[in-house]
Each structure stands twice: as C-alpha cells, then as structure tokens.
Amino acid sequence: MNSAIELSGLGWKADRSFSLRDISLRVPVGSIYGFLGPNGSGKTTTIRMCMGMMKPDHGEIRVLGMDVPRDMPRILAKVGYVPERPHVYPALTVAEQVRYHASFFKPWDEGWARELMERLGLDPTWKISRMSKGETGKLLLLLALSQRPSLLVLDEPTDGLDPVVRRDVLTAVLDYVGETNATVFVSSHLVHELERICDWVGVMDDGALVAELPMQVFKNGIKRIKVAGAPVEPADAPFTILSRDQANGSPAVETWVVRGWQDSMRAWFESSGAVLRDIVDLDLEDGFVELLRSSRPRTPHRS
Amino acid sequence: MYQPMLFLHWKQIKVVLLPLVVAAFALPLLSIQGLGSWGSFPHETISAYQFTMNSAFWAPVFPALAAVTGITLALSSWNWDHQLHHVYALSLPLRRWQYAALKMGAGTVLALLPAASFWAGAHLAAASVALPAGLNAYPNALTVRFLASIMASYALLFALAAGTVRTTMIVVTGLLAFMLVGGTAGDLLGNHFEAFQRVDVVGTFLRALVSRNGPFEVFSGSWLLIDV
Amino acid sequence: MFDDIDPRSPTPLYEQIAARVRMAIAAEELSAGDGLPSVRALSHTLRINPATVVQAYRDLALDGFVEIRHGQGTFVREVPAPRRADERATQAAELVRQLLQSAARVGIGVEELAHAFRAEAGVDIRE
Numbered sequence: 001m002n003s004a005i006e007l008s009g010l011g012w013k014a015d016r017s018f019s020l021r022d023i024s025l026r027v028p029v030g031s032i033y034g035f036l037g038p039n040g041s042g043k044t045t046t047i048r049m050c051m052g053m054m055k056p057d058h059g060e061i062r063v064l065g066m067d068v069p070r071d072m073p074r075i076l077a078k079v080g081y082v083p084e085r086p087h088v089y090p091a092l093t094v095a096e097q098v099r100y101h102a103s104f105f106k107p108w109d110e111g112w113a114r115e116l117m118e119r120l121g122l123d124p125t126w127k128i129s130r131m132s133k134g135e136t137g138k139l140l141l142l143l144a145l146s147q148r149p150s151l152l153v154l155d156e157p158t159d160g161l162d163p164v165v166r167r168d169v170l171t172a173v174l175d176y177v178g179e180t181n182a183t184v185f186v187s188s189h190l191v192h193e194l195e196r197i198c199d200w201v202g203v204m205d206d207g208a209l210v211a212e213l214p215m216q217v218f219k220n221g222i223k224r225i226k227v228a229g230a231p232v233e234p235a236d237a238p239f240t241i242l243s244r245d246q247a248n249g250s251p252a253v254e255t256w257v258v259r260g261w262q263d264s265m266r267a268w269f270e271s272s273g274a275v276l277r278d279i280v281d282l283d284l285e286d287g288f289v290e291l292l293r294s295s296r297p298r299t300p301h302r303s
Numbered sequence: 304m305y306q307p308m309l310f311l312h313w314k315q316i317k318v319v320l321l322p323l324v325v326a327a328f329a330l331p332l333l334s335i336q337g338l339g340s341w342g343s344f345p346h347e348t349i350s351a352y353q354f355t356m357n358s359a360f361w362a363p364v365f366p367a368l369a370a371v372t373g374i375t376l377a378l379s380s381w382n383w384d385h386q387l388h389h390v391y392a393l394s395l396p397l398r399r400w401q402y403a404a405l406k407m408g409a410g411t412v413l414a415l416l417p418a419a420s421f422w423a424g425a426h427l428a429a430a431s432v433a434l435p436a437g438l439n440a441y442p443n444a445l446t447v448r449f450l451a452s453i454m455a456s457y458a459l460l461f462a463l464a465a466g467t468v469r470t471t472m473i474v475v476t477g478l479l480a481f482m483l484v485g486g487t488a489g490d491l492l493g494n495h496f497e498a499f500q501r502v503d504v505v506g507t508f509l510r511a512l513v514s515r516n517g518p519f520e521v522f523s524g525s526w527l528l529i530d531v
Numbered sequence: 532m533f534d535d536i537d538p539r540s541p542t543p544l545y546e547q548i549a550a551r552v553r554m555a556i557a558a559e560e561l562s563a564g565d566g567l568p569s570v571r572a573l574s575h576t577l578r579i580n581p582a583t584v585v586q587a588y589r590d591l592a593l594d595g596f597v598e599i600r601h602g603q604g605t606f607v608r609e610v611p612a613p614r615r616a617d618e619r620a621t622q623a624a625e626l627v628r629q630l631l632q633s634a635a636r637v638g639i640g641v642e643e644l645a646h647a648f649r650a651e652a653g654v655d656i657r658e
C-alpha cells in the first residue's frame with residue numbers, strides 16, 4: 001500500500017448549482033498532503049466521502065488500502081478525524097469526553113493524551129460547552145492524535161483559531177508525524193500555513209481537482225515573468241500561460257504568469273523573438289491565486 | 304466501550320429519570336389509596352367490589368407511565384447525537400448496528416431503575432392492605448408487565464429516534480394519513496355499500512396492535528395490582 | 532541561526548537548511564563536535580515537516596559535513612580548510628548572483644554597483 005488515500009473518478013451531484021466532478025487523487029503514505037481550495041470548492045464533501053459519511057454517485061474510494069464503505073470500521077480505527085465543526089458532546093467535561101473516546105480505540109496512548117493535554121493547555125475539568133473555539137479545536141486534535149492513527153484527516157483544523165493556538169496545533173501534528181510515519185491529509189484555505197509543512201498539494205476549485213503535484217514543483221513551477229516584444233499568439237510555448245497582462249506604463253512589455261516553468265525554457269524566448277526581461281518567484285499563495293484565476297472562466301476586466 | 308456509553312446515556316437522562324423513578328414508586332401506592340388503612344388489619348368492611356372499582360380508576364395510568372418512561376429513554380439516548388448530526392458516531396470504528404446495539408443496551412440497564420422502584424412500591428402497597436377473601440395481589444407480575452411496557456415503547460421510539468428526522472416524520476405522517484384515510488374511506492364505503500358497513504379499518508388496525516399477538520399486547524389487558 | 536529560512540523561496544527548505552549549516556561550518560560558527568538541533572526541535576522552531584529536517588541532515592551527512600549518530604543526534608564533523616574555503620566561495624557567488632539579479636530588476640548597472648561598493652565597503656572592484 002503506497003497510498004493512504006486513493007480516489008478514482010469520484011462524482012456527486014448535490015443539485016444544479018454544485019457537483020463534484022471526476023475527482024481522482026492519491027495521497028502517498030507518510031506524506032503531508034495539503035488539500036487547498038476556496039470555501040465551497042468541495043473539500044469538506046470529498047473528505048466526508050473518504051470518511052464514509054456520504055456516498056458518492058460514482059467512483060472508488062480506498063483509504064489505507066481498504067475499501068470505503070465496506071471496511072469502514074477497520075479504517076476508522078486507524079484514522080484520526082478532526083472535522084470542521086466540533087463533534088464532541090457539549091455537556092461533558094474534557095476528562096469525560098477523553099475517557100469516552102478512549103474506550104473505542106485499542107491503541108490509545110494515555111501518556112501521549114496527558115502530555116498533549118498539558119502542552120495544549122487543556123484542563124480536564126472544563127465543561128466543553130464553556131470552552132472557546134480554540135480550546136475545542138485543541139481538544140479535537142488531542143482526541144485524534146491519542147488514537148495513534150496511521151492517517152490524520154484534518155478539515156480546516158486551524159480555521160478561526162488565533163495564531164498562538166494555530167502554532168500549538170501544528171507543532172503537535174508535526175511531532176506526531178516525526179515520531180510515526182503517519183500520513184496527514186489536511187485541508188485549508190490558509191495557504192501560507194501549509195507552505196512550510198506539505199510535501200504534496202491538491203487544489204480544488206468549484207468541485208473539480210485543478211492540480212495535484214509535489215509542493216516543490218508547484219512552488220517552482222509558477223512564475224511571473226516580464227516579456228518584451230511578445231507575439232500576440234505565442235504558439236508552442238513549453239509552459240502554460242495562466243494570464244497575460246500589460247506591465248505598468250509600458251505597452252510593449254507584458255507580465256505573464258506561467259505554470260510548469262523550468263529554467264531551460266529561457267531558450268524558447270530567444271527563438272520566438274521575444275525578450276525575457278525578468279523572472280519573479282511566486283510564493284504558494286500567489287501561485288494558488290493565479291492558478292485559480294486562470295482555471296475559472298475569464299470575466300472581462302478593465303485594464 | 305459499554306460503560307462509557309452507559310455513562311453518556313445516564314448524563315443525558317439524569318434529570319428526567321429521577322421524577323420517573325419516584326413516580327414509578329408512588330403509582331402502586333397511589334392506586335390503593337383509600338382502601339383500608341395502612342398497617343391495621345384485619346379489616347373487613349371494604350368489599351372486593353370496592354377494591355376493584357377503585358383500582359380500575361388507576362389502571363390506565365400504569366401503561367401511560369410505562370410508555371412515557373420508554374419514550375424518555377429512547378429520546379434521551381439519541382438526543383445529543385442528533386444535535387451533532389451524528390458526525391461523532393459515524394467516525395467511531397463500529398458498524399452502525401453495533402453502535403445502536405450498545406446504546407440500546409445502555410438504555411435497557413437504565414430502564415431497570417424505574418422498574419426496580421416500581422417493584423418496591425408494588426410490594427409495599429400489596430403488603431399494606433388487608434385483602435378481602437377472593438382477591439390476590441400480583442406485585443411481581445405487575446412489575447414484569449411494567450418493565451415489558453417500558454421496553455416495548457423504548458424499542459419502538461429508539462428505532463424511530465435512531466433514524467433521521469425525515470424518516471420519523473415520514474413514519475408519523477404515514478400513520479396519521481392511514482388513520483385519516485382509513486377512517487374516512489371506511490365511512491364512505493359503508494355509506495354506499497352495505498357490505499362495508501361493519502368494516503372499521505382503523506379500529507381493526509389498532510385492535511390488532513394491542514391484541515393477543517400484536518406488538519403492543521402488553522399495554523392492554525389487566526393493569527390491576529389487586530385482582531381476582 | 533536559521534532565521535533566514537524562507538518557505539516562500541523556490542529553493543527547497545531542506546536545501547536552505549543544509550546550505551545554512553554548511554555556511555556556518557565554513558565560517559566557523561560551528562566547530563567540529565558541535566551538535567545540531569534535534570529534528571524535533573528544529574521542526575518545532577521553524578514549523579516545518581520533520582521529514583524536511585531529516586532530509587537536510589542526511590544531505591549534510593552525505594556531503595561529509597555532519598555525522599548522524601543514531602539515538603544521540605547529529606554532530607558536526609571536522610571539515611578540512613580547503614573544503615571550507617570552497618563552501619565560502621560558493622556562498623559568496625550566490626550572494627553576488629542575487630545582488631546582480633536584484634539590480635538588473637530595477638535597472639542598476641554593474642558600474643553603479645561598483646561605485647556603491649567603493650562607498651560602502653571601501654573596496655575597489657576591478658573589471
């Protein structure tokens with residue numbers, strides 16, 4: 001088994017306005033896979049399907065080498081799930097909730113749970129209904145990690161949390177991953193957070209998987225380049241041009257955002273007659289924005 | 304797994320269960336009010352007839368309390384899960400039927416509490432009256448019937464509560480529709496066709512439910528603590 | 532020591548870390564026998580994937596700059612002077628390359644750079 005999650009041709013139609021179309025993705029074992037996309041792009045729906053909570057119209061789902069939904073209980077025993085909305089019982093205390101959760105998972109690590117409780121600053125006597133969003137988020141993570149899962153599925157785990165809590169959450173996850181060879185599948189629309197930790201990136205937009213590639217390739221491959229004397233229709237460019245805009249004040253110079261860039265492609269410019277003036281690296285957030293912008297239908301813009 | 308589930312149900316029902324337990328204890332005692340004095344027997348002046356007439360007044364209250372207890376157990380079992388949209392339950396490494404079975408078991412254990420207090424109340428009531436000749440008290444049999452009624456209503460409502468609100472609404476609407484349509488259809492048909500005049504669809508249905516072999520048989524029949 | 536690590540840079544993180552350590556060794560910030568931060572500590576501090584740190588340390592070990600002692604940590608090795616000088620040269624070249632690139636971006640020529648060098652560093656640059 002070299003994929004922790006494998007989706008093939010997943011499709012689902014909610015109604016006329018939203019559908020998941022042909023989602024095929026692979027999360028390599030032991031990787032940290034960032035599932036990016038704007039709100040409403042279908043990330044949570046996809047995750048729910050992986051967890052067996054929703055049924056797709058068609059397509060196959062395999063998690064940890066096992067079939068969803070047939071082998072669901074065996075899969076769930078090894079998956080630590082932190083959903084978008086807290087799913088713990090508000091009327092319980094932290095200690096009671098932990099004990100309840102622990103009773104379902106055999107490889108429960110009591111020592112790790114206690115250590116996490118201290119590290120994350122959770123008091124076992126607190127009543128869950130009185131806890132803040134950040135504290136509840138930390139509790140959810142504590143529960144998921146103490147199960148000692150092979151796969152962590154985190155759906156927007158740091159959404160709405162303050163920076164201090166976000167850091168605590170991320171370092172707890174990183175520590176766990178460092179010790180074990182667990183796979184992490186984390187969805188977020190907070191791109192810069194994932195930039196540091198993800199090996200792989202899958203980008204969702206409007207129900208489709210727009211890109212799936214190693215983080216390094218994604219970051220390196222998207223560049224903003226300044227081109228002078230560019231042909232109106234650049235034929236056979238070795239990269240994909242995501243957008244073309246005129247550079248400030250200079251009609252002859254254009255700014256292109258390209259995807260799939262490699263250094264050797266400089267040669268193409270010489271042969272095409274255009275002049276490559278500059279190459280600017282884009283960080284993950286910018287690259288992500290450009291990718292999404294280009295994959296959506298162009299609205300006429302005033303330039 | 305089982306113990307925390309029991310704890311969870313206990314927490315959900317704690318507040319409401321106490322009054323039900325008290326009521327279960329009190330009911331048998333209330334049903335013999337005014338019949339003979341406590342602790343002073345033999346007493347010959349009240350006849351068997353008066354006994355049974357008095358008890359008969361209380362007879363419908365027993366199944367009602369059992370039903371309420373059963374319904375409360377069922378709803379409190381699923382209440383929290385419904386509020387959380389079952390997400391937590393679905394993420395636990397159990398098949399859904401296993402999860403439901405654990406819950407059912409927890410509720411069954413909790414049902415023993417009102418049953419036990421009923422048993423105590425029934426025995427106390429039976430011991431505190433001087434029975435005229437020809438009448439006997441049946442505290443054990445009544446307790447068994449009480450517990451069985453709780454379980455029957457618990458099981459039905461449990462099954463309904465486990466489903467989605469949508470399913471429950473469908474079932475309830477279906478039942479109501481059946482009763483409405485069945486009743487009206489029966490009347491209409493009866494007015495037009497003599498053969499249908501003695502057909503009573505809804506009544507037959509309800510009677511079938513509580514008749515000898517029906518699922519709710521335990522609710523009908525004799526609910527008297529003291530009887531011939 | 533690792534304050535300059537930039538996740539936004541196109542250079543892979545593991546390479547940035549390894550380069551920083553190599554430079555520290557070349558500049559004698561780190562001496563032979565010094566211990567590098569543990570994988571866990573560094574991944575904590577930088578908030579990066581521990582696997583990235585592991586890769587950086589492994590690359591350094593392959594290049595002969597450090598040795599990984601299982602269970603104890605990663606330690607700096609004795610690096611001969613010529614090797615260190617090489618490393619310094621490589622890093623200097625990289626710095627100059629970046630400078631030239633930035634300058635070209637805003638249209639500042641080599642002449643002007645040389646002039647500024649003279650003013651700032653008091654050093655003459657011959658063509």
